[in-house]
Amino acid sequence: MNAYFETSAFFKLLIDEGGSADALDLWESADRVTACRIMYPEARAALASAARAQRVTATELKWIKSRLETRWRQLEIVEVDAEIAAASGDLAEVHALRGYDAVHLACGVALEDESLAFATWDIDLRQAAQRLGLRMAPA
Template identity: 45%
Template sequence: MIVYGDTSGLVKLVIDEIGSDQMDSLYSRADIVAAARIAYAELRAALAALARAGRIARSQLPRVREEAEEVWNGVSPIEVDSSLVQRAGELAEEHYLFGYDAVHLAALQRLAEPGGCLLASWDSELRRAARALGYGLYPDSAVGLR
């Protein structure tokens, strides 16, 4: 099974929150987990934001960072080049997405045709756009969408 994990999915592999058990299960069953290379920076930024908000102790950041590195080492990165960025711009307009969500959707399209992989995401707008393009979603219905 091929899975595209956006940042909202990858964070759940590092931090215990709603959906973490589901994402852990999917990650362990997947043959390939892919993400746009920008997801690394987004993942690290999300963890820093959680520390800033007090959801994880700053003293835990080194351990959390190590866990994030382990997760990222298991991800097949999709390079963000000019053609992917161009496609992301088109998708942003077509589906009214934020920039990085559009980059994730363009990377998903580069990874596989609809039916060829699952999008693991808890982002409601990205899920809506991926569904409109015919992609399968994981989980089927996500609790705790942003």
């Protein structure tokens, strides 16, 4: 089984919160884990937000950023090309998605992998992915 992690799923690998155990199980059981290049700045922004909200200390943030870098190097990265950008626009329009959510969905669809588990905790993105027939994680 292969997995695609969008940012809400990847973030659960960095900060212990509801769903973190499920995200880790998926990560560890997947033969291949992919993500879109845009996940990196999204994850860094989410970590910075967590620090500003004092969910993590400065010391914890340094350690978590190191963990992010380690996990990032383990991913197979999907690049956003013209085809994915165009598909993202269509998906955003049809499924009423935010821009980056549509990009994640377009990347998952572009992989054309029947064994792929699309990992997200975002409700709108999850519903759109289900409508497109993607296998979801968590199930």
